[in-house]
Amino acid sequence: MRILRNISFGQYIPRDSLIHNLDPRIKILSCLAIIVSLFLITKFSGYLILGSFVLISIIISKVHPKFVFRGLRPLLFIIIFTLIIHLFMTEGEVIYQLGFLKITREGLVKGLLISFRLFILILTTSLLTLATSPISLTDGIERLLSVFKFIGMPAHEIAMMMTIALRFIPTLLEETEKIMKAQISRGADFESGNIFNRAKNLIPILIPLFVNAFRRADELAIAMEAKCYRGGEGRTHYRELKIKKTDILTFALTIVTTVTVSVMF
Amino acid sequence: MFIHLENICFTYSLGMPFETEVLKNINLEIDEGEFIGLIGNTGCGKTTLIQHFNGLLAPTSGKIYVEGVDLNKKGANLKLVRQKIGLVFQYPENQLFEETIYQEVAFGPRKLGLPEGKIEKRVKEALKMVDLDYNLYVERSPFSLSGGEMRRVALASILSIRPKMLILDEPTANLDPQGRDNILSEIKKIHYNFGMTVVLVSHNMEEVAETVKRLLVMHRGEIIIDGTPQEIFEKHANDLVKVGLGLPQVTECMHKLKAKGKDVYTGVLTVDDAEREVLKKMKKPIKR
Numbered sequence A: 001m002r003i004l005r006n007i008s009f010g011q012y013i014p015r016d017s018l019i020h021n022l023d024p025r026i027k028i029l030s031c032l033a034i035i036v037s038l039f040l041i042t043k044f045s046g047y048l049i050l051g052s053f054v055l056i057s058i059i060i061s062k063v064h065p066k067f068v069f070r071g072l073r074p075l076l077f078i079i080i081f082t083l084i085i086h087l088f089m090t091e092g093e094v095i096y097q098l099g100f101l102k103i104t105r106e107g108l109v110k111g112l113l114i115s116f117r118l119f120i121l122i123l124t125t126s127l128l129t130l131a132t133s134p135i136s137l138t139d140g141i142e143r144l145l146s147v148f149k150f151i152g153m154p155a156h157e158i159a160m161m162m163t164i165a166l167r168f169i170p171t172l173l174e175e176t177e178k179i180m181k182a183q184i185s186r187g188a189d190f191e192s193g194n195i196f197n198r199a200k201n202l203i204p205i206l207i208p209l210f211v212n213a214f215r216r217a218d219e220l221a222i223a224m225e226a227k228c229y230r231g232g233e234g235r236t237h238y239r240e241l242k243i244k245k246t247d248i249l250t251f252a253l254t255i256v257t258t259v260t261v262s263v264m265f
Numbered sequence B: 001m002f003i004h005l006e007n008i009c010f011t012y013s014l015g016m017p018f019e020t021e022v023l024k025n026i027n028l029e030i031d032e033g034e035f036i037g038l039i040g041n042t043g044c045g046k047t048t049l050i051q052h053f054n055g056l057l058a059p060t061s062g063k064i065y066v067e068g069v070d071l072n073k074k075g076a077n078l079k080l081v082r083q084k085i086g087l088v089f090q091y092p093e094n095q096l097f098e099e100t101i102y103q104e105v106a107f108g109p110r111k112l113g114l115p116e117g118k119i120e121k122r123v124k125e126a127l128k129m130v131d132l133d134y135n136l137y138v139e140r141s142p143f144s145l146s147g148g149e150m151r152r153v154a155l156a157s158i159l160s161i162r163p164k165m166l167i168l169d170e171p172t173a174n175l176d177p178q179g180r181d182n183i184l185s186e187i188k189k190i191h192y193n194f195g196m197t198v199v200l201v202s203h204n205m206e207e208v209a210e211t212v213k214r215l216l217v218m219h220r221g222e223i224i225i226d227g228t229p230q231e232i233f234e235k236h237a238n239d240l241v242k243v244g245l246g247l248p249q250v251t252e253c254m255h256k257l258k259a260k261g262k263d264v265y266t267g268v269l270t271v272d273d274a275e276r277e278v279l280k281k282m283k284k285p286i287k288r
């Protein structure tokens, strides 16, 4: 049960900082630029520069680094796993041998590079979600996607679905915990038995969860209709997004950094 | 002593950005056969407290004993504790999941590994305790019932475990007056006819006052008053009003009479009690 509470993904931490006040479109595009250059870099020094860039952004955002790094925890396993795979599976100059397992120099370099890549990738995206409220995040996505409207992309609908999904993640987690506790009180056991029994034991959680989720979706749909919601056509926004000078400067800085790093390293 | 709580403190999301201290130094003893009301404003920690009784939550500090067994010691048999202490959650109808009411009520006994014959007996017994006719209901789907009926099925699905103690978290929430009265009278019956220890959580003073024998008043994570309803209404009326819980209307009426100089007993719980008390104190009794 503890696991459910520790998911910090998508958790917004409100602060008054330069990063928080940036236009969400700028933040999303900057993240994309960083991610693209992460995959273009092939040298440690490149990752060092890009990593410092992200670390400085974290400091500017006034979000405690503890929370940003917490995003790493669930994925730490994957990072270590890839590192190990690369360590042992790459052919090359052997630097350490243990029985039939050998670590090669090439494997070490490649494994570390990929770990750095994942590491910075996760930090960047957690900073984005920690420093951008879900509402402005989806606003930004909607505006960015509406560029593709001419090919029939339903930008508003996609953004609305994302808003609703994000809004209900904590509710569902809370509800799962409550149902779990209730079924435990009725004698259910989620901690013992083999994998098939465990899967079967999930039924008393999943059915009430789905029943309640469908009912809630139904109620939400009726409530939206009662408020005359009719989709994106001609809909105005309460908060209009406006590009400010700091947005342009930040974006320019990010682009210059990422392009330089990608080209030079 | 059935349950014993010693200096219980509890904090949600310990070490996270949104950590909140919900229980502060709770000390409490509950004996077998008691009928207790736990009352307090929204968010004061009632639900959090009762989830400690059967080990669903572990205290941040402090100790809990159920029949002398320390719940947070390694190797404590929590399953057995949960069998002894039946906890009915708020809106228990949201936890139903089986195809038929029979299966729903049989869930608990089946998890105990009882043979089918005994399970059937328990289902019959539990449905009877909540006044649902066995033959009419067993084959129906729990999702085809009204809200009040669903709640009774949920209650039966706890009773079929045959707990020694029953804890109900706001069993009357969201019910119409009749559904409310039904559930309350069933709870009373379960206590008086079957001798079960009952803890009734609520934030409605009127319904608790006339139902329970001992009342615990919670405020911001602490138990501030503990006593019989009569005692509390007589002596702690001011405290109740101060924390915003208020008194039952009849009790308030008696306090107002007293404030006007009439020497009446203020620990009354029902309109009938109040009537008797007022008639007794009238100089010229009215002939009825």
Ligand SMILES: Nc1ncnc2c1ncn2[C@@H]1O[C@H](COP(=O)(O)OP(=O)(O)OP(=O)(O)O)[C@@H](O)[C@H]1O
Pocket: B012, B013, B020, B022, B040, B041, B042, B043, B044, B045, B046, B047, B048, B049, B203
């Ligand atoms: N899972 C949780 N995580 C974090 N905080 C919680 C959690 N559950 C409850 N709280 C907080 O703990 C406090 C006490 O909650 P609790 O549910 O025990 O109150 P309650 O007295 O049962 O209220 P109500 O009468 O509304 O049911 C509240 O302030 C609530 O916001």
Ligand SMILES: [Mg+2]
Pocket: B046, B047, B048, B090, B169
């Ligand atoms: Mg509650």
